[in-house]
Every structure is written in C-alpha cells, then in structure tokens.
Amino acid sequence: MTLPSSEHAAGASGLVPPPGCPAHAATGPGGRTRLHGPLAETDPMGLYEELRAAHGPVAPVLLEGDVRAWLVLGYTENRDVATRSTQFSRDPRIWHGWTSGEIDAETSPLVPMIGWRPDCVNADGEEHQRLRGAVTASLDQFDHRGLRRHINRFAHELIDSFCEKGEAELVDRFTEQLPMLTLTHLLGMSEEGAPRLVHAARDLFKATETSLASNALVIESLEQIVRDKKRSPGHDIASALLAHPANLTDEEVMQHLRLVLLAGYETTANLMSNVLRMVVTDPRFRGSLAGGQMTLPEAVEQVLWDEPPLMVCPARFANGDTTLGGQHIKAGDMLLLGLAAGNVDETIRPDPATPVHHNRAHLSFSAGSHECPGQDIGRIIADTGIDILLTRLPDIVLAVPEERLTWRSSTWARHLTALPVSFAPRPPRGAQLPAPLPAPPPRTVGRPATAAPTETARAAGPAEPAAGSPVSAPSAGASGTVPAAGPGTAGRTEVRPRWWRRLGRLLRRR
Ligand code: HEM
Numbered sequence: 001m002t003l004p005s006s007e008h009a010a011g012a013s014g015l016v017p018p019p020g021c022p023a024h025a026a027t028g029p030g031g032r033t034r035l036h037g038p039l040a041e042t043d044p045m046g047l048y049e050e051l052r053a054a055h056g057p058v059a060p061v062l063l064e065g066d067v068r069a070w071l072v073l074g075y076t077e078n079r080d081v082a083t084r085s086t087q088f089s090r091d092p093r094i095w096h097g098w099t100s101g102e103i104d105a106e107t108s109p110l111v112p113m114i115g116w117r118p119d120c121v122n123a124d125g126e127e128h129q130r131l132r133g134a135v136t137a138s139l140d141q142f143d144h145r146g147l148r149r150h151i152n153r154f155a156h157e158l159i160d161s162f163c164e165k166g167e168a169e170l171v172d173r174f175t176e177q178l179p180m181l182t183l184t185h186l187l188g189m190s191e192e193g194a195p196r197l198v199h200a201a202r203d204l205f206k207a208t209e210t211s212l213a214s215n216a217l218v219i220e221s222l223e224q225i226v227r228d229k230k231r232s233p234g235h236d237i238a239s240a241l242l243a244h245p246a247n248l249t250d251e252e253v254m255q256h257l258r259l260v261l262l263a264g265y266e267t268t269a270n271l272m273s274n275v276l277r278m279v280v281t282d283p284r285f286r287g288s289l290a291g292g293q294m295t296l297p298e299a300v301e302q303v304l305w306d307e308p309p310l311m312v313c314p315a316r317f318a319n320g321d322t323t324l325g326g327q328h329i330k331a332g333d334m335l336l337l338g339l340a341a342g343n344v345d346e347t348i349r350p351d352p353a354t355p356v357h358h359n360r361a362h363l364s365f366s367a368g369s370h371e372c373p374g375q376d377i378g379r380i381i382a383d384t385g386i387d388i389l390l391t392r393l394p395d396i397v398l399a400v401p402e403e404r405l406t407w408r409s410s411t412w413a414r415h416l417t418a419l420p421v422s423f424a425p426r427p428p429r430g431a432q433l434p435a436p437l438p439a440p441p442p443r444t445v446g447r448p449a450t451a452a453p454t455e456t457a458r459a460a461g462p463a464e465p466a467a468g469s470p471v472s473a474p475s476a477g478a479s480g481t482v483p484a485a486g487p488g489t490a491g492r493t494e495v496r497p498r499w500w501r502r503l504g505r506l507l508r509r510r
Pocket residue numbers: 082120121122132135139259260263264265267268271308309310313314315364365366367369370371372373374375377378379
C-alpha cells in the first residue's frame with residue numbers, strides 16, 4: 001500500500017479550487033469525475049456528495065492515469081458489493097483494464113493497490129478461505145488481556161520519551177509508533193530488529209524517494225522472520241502461519257506477514273490520529289468524553305463512522321454484466337467501496353450530526369467474506385493507547401491553530417501529517433516507580449529520620465485522574481486543571497543508588 005499522495009492544509013477551508021479552474025479540472029474523459037487531484041484531496045466528502053447528487057448511489061469515476069472505475073456511494077450498495085462475492089470478485093486478474101491498455105502495469109501508481117498478489121485479499125472462494133483461515137487463526141491466538149499488556153508497555157515508553165518536555169507532535173511520536181510497535185511484536189520480530197523494521201515500514205507508507213529501498217528492507221526483514229520462526233517458533237503470527245494446517249508456502253507466509261503489517265498499520269494510526277484530533281479540536285466531543293456521556297471505545301466508534309481510516313477500499317471486479325444502484329455494470333468492470341460515503345448515506349443517517357457511537361454497523365471494516373479480521377486488534381491498540389495518553393496527559397491542547405493542520409491525501413485515505421500538542425510537563429513514569437524501602441534510620445542519637453517518608457511521597461509522583469475520566473473538560477487550558485508536576489517532584493535530582501537506577505531501567509524495558 002504505497003499510496004500516491006500529496007500534502008494540503010485543513011479541510012474545506014477555502015483551498016478548494018474555484019469551479020471550472022482548468023488547472024484543477026476535476027473531470028476527465030467522458031465527463032467522469034477524477035477521484036484524485038486537489039479537489040478530491042482537499043474535500044473528499046464534498047466530492048462524494050456531488051457525485052451522489054449527480055449519479056445516485058453508484059458513480060462513474062476516474063483513478064490516477066484516468067483509469068475508469070465505479071465508486072459505490074450508497075450504504076446498501078456497498079454492503080451488496082462486499083457480500084455478493086460470486087458476483088463481485090476480489091481477484092483483480094479479471095479486470096479488463098490489464099488487457100485494454102488502460103493502465104501501464106509497469107509504472108502505474110495504482111498497481112500497489114489493485115495489482116494481484118498471492119494473498120487472501122486477492123483471492124475468492126476456497127482459496128480465500130484457505131489463506132484467510134490461517135490469518136484469522138494467527139490473529140485469534142492473542143488473548144486481549146495479554147495484548148493490552150504489551151500495548152500498555154509500548155504506550156508508556158512512548159509517552160515517557162516526551163512527557164517531560166510539555167509538548168509533542170503526536171503523529172510522529174505516538175499514533176504512528178504505537179501500532180507499528182505492536183504489530184511488529186505480534187508478527188514475531190525480535191525487540192532488537194524491531195526499530196529497523198518500524199522505521200522502514202513507516203517510510204514505505206510515506207511514498208518518499210527512499211520508499212523502494214524501505215520496501216526491500218521490509219521484505220528482507222519479513223523473510224528473515226520466516227527463517228527464524230521455522231527454526232524456533234514462538235507465540236506470534238509468523239509461527240502460527242507456518243504451523244497452520246492450510247500448509248502455506250514460505251512465500252505465502254511472508255506475503256501474509258506483509259499484508260498484516262500493511263493492512264493494520266496505517267489504518268490504526270489514522271484512527272488514533274483522528275480520535276486525538278477530535279479530542280483537541282472539538283469541545284463537544286471532548287466534553288462528552290470528560291462528562292462520561294461517551295466512553296473511549298464509543299468515541300473510537302463515532303470516529304470510525306465519520307472518518308473511516310480507509311475512505312475508499314479497493315477493489316471488486318464484476319464477474320458478469322449486472323445492474324447496481326441504477327448503473328449498468330459490465331463484466332470485468334472495477335468497483336470501489338466508498339466506505340466514507342456509505343457511512344454518511346442519508347438513507348441510514350438522515351442527520352449526520354446525531355451521535356452514533358453506540359452502533360457498530362458502519363462500513364469502516366468493510367463487510368462480507370473479506371471484512372477486516374484484525375478489527376478487534378485495531379480497536380484495542382487505539383483504545384488502550386489513547387486511554388493511557390489521556391490519563392497521563394489529561395490537559396493536552398492543540399499547540400497550533402486548527403487551520404494549520406495538514407493532511408497527506410490520496411484516493412484511498414487521508415493521513416493527518418502532524419498533531420502538535422502541549423501540556424504541563426511531567427516526569428516519566430519510570431521515575432515514578434515505587435521507591436525502595438527506606439533505609440534503616442541512622443544510629444545518630446536524637447535526630448528523627450524524616451528522609452524516608454519524603455522520598456516515598458516524591459516517588460509517587462503527581463496524582464493521576466480517576467480511571468474512567470481520563471480526559472479533562474474542554475475548558476481546561478494548556479497548563480489548566482492538572483498540577484504541572486505534582487507536589488514534591490521538583491527535587492527529583494537527588495542521587496539514587498546505582499542498583500536502584502538499574503532496576504528502574506530494567507522495569508522500563510520490560
Ligand atoms: C482501525 C484499523 C483498521 C481498519 C479501519 C481496517 C480496515 C480494513 C478494511 C476496510 C479491509 C478490506 C476488506 C475488504 O476488502 O472488503 C481490511 C482487510 C484486512 N485487514 Fe484490516 N483494518 C484495520 C486494522 C487491521 C489490523 C490491526 C489488522 C491485523 C492485525 C488487519 C488485518 C487485515 C487483513 C489481513 C485484511 C484482509 C482480509 C481479507 O481479505 O480476507 N486490519 N481491513
């Protein structure tokens with residue numbers, strides 16, 4: 001999923017080119033609307049609504065290189081396409097574009113998204129069941145409590161790395177890091193090798209000039225995991241895929257490790273960024289969270305409805321001529337699931353402002369036989385990570401005007417590029433470990449031993465807010481309601497015994 005992308009500033013903020021501007025023409029051959037370019041990138045939701053008004057629930061569109069496709073906008077039509085797998089195939093080899101010369105398979109930036117690969121995404125029927133069975137078994141082996149424990153540790157370590165500064169850029173330091181750390185761990189990557197893979201995989205997604213080299217490194221690392229796990233299996237996805245009765249070849253195992261990394265990383269990072277952006281920009285959203293009208297998992301669900309991490313899902317191919325949403329679809333035509341458009345279809349959401357956080361019927365994980373098998377893991381990473389962040393830094397506020405937020409966009413997804421926040425500086429959690437038992441009082445006559453209780457109080461660090469209300473109310477200012485560093489933390493520079501410092505380091509590393 002190396003997505004062609006470009007950067008732009010916030011939302012529908014006047015940056016949309018004026019209608020008819022030839023430099024930004026949104027229509028191409030045949031009067032079809034382009035699903036890429038400035039208009040699609042700055043205001044995709046607006047574009048979907050224009051398409052819906054002009055064509056109904058299924059609209060003809062153009063992808064990069066003016067490749068023709070149908071964008072499914074209706075909620076019911078999206079479900080139809082996703083669930084009628086005999087009519088709408090996931091195998092791109094039946095697409096007529098490969099033979100009609102509509103696409104250059106060597107150079108088109110669409111190939112990473114719609115090209116065939118030997119994985120479950122590109123398979124139908126029995127072959128899909130064989131491959132997907134192995135993937136779901138490898139994901140289901142992780143019990144949620146154990147998973148949360150790992151995410152917990154990664155989240156605290158990440159927060160420890162910036163909490164003393166009183167400011168952080170959360171996309172780079174948190175929302176892109178946590179899913180990658182978790183996924184590389186689940187895949188079976190060793191702790192020593194993980195940072196290299198994390199770095200390469202994040203670069204791969206940014207579609208920079210080093211992306212090709214990063215892709216090669218990701219493949220090489222995953223192949224190495226396969227070799228290692230064949231020798232010494234562990235409790236991880238790679239080992240489970242290798243051991244599964246579906247008898248995946250080494251190449252298939254590697255391809256599915258890559259798929260899990262690609263399918264799980266960017267989507268989960270987007271989800272976390274989108275939730276945190278809502279927390280720091282929307283007082284109503286933050287107020288509902290702080291006031292208990294909406295739990296954090298419900299807030300995540302609301303964002304899944306409103307801003308799906310994958311806005312457009314590639315792709316289905318018609319097995320035969322058919323009609324959908326009033327359009328005549330020909331055998332071999334390409335259809336794209338418009339997940340974001342379907343989620344706000346007025347037939348199911350007459351008023352998009354009405355909260356739907358208690359309802360999980362959105363399309364963000366798609367539907368049917370290919371419905372995301374990692375959705376629980378994605379939700380757990382997002383819930384746990386955000387909960388810990390807001391519990392430790394309940395006073396975070398946006399550090400720049402909202403209009404300065406920027407996105408990297410493509411036909412498929414929008415990624416917030418940065419979320420700078422500020423908060424009252426706090427000591428790292430490692431420094432808040434319980435202090436060692438006080439040393440016995442010195443044998444000096446007539447002097448009370450006051451040092452030990454003070455030391456214990458210092459080690460306890462600043463009070464954390466009560467569980468269940470991790471986030472402070474919207475009115476809280478940057479240095480607002482939460483004490484900056486808690487009583488007694490200022491004197492934390494005292495020299496500790498070497499063994500104590502080593503214990504602290506060890507515990508932080510666990
Ligand atoms: C919030 C996070 C996530 C979102 C929004 C998301 C969304 C999606 C979507 C829309 C699909 C396409 C389904 C289709 O073609 O109809 C998909 C497929 C898939 N996802 Fe996720 N995903 C997320 C997290 C994850 C995670 C964490 C993992 C793995 C740990 C994962 C593994 C997969 C796999 C293996 C597939 C392919 C399934 C198949 O074709 O049978 N996803 N996901």
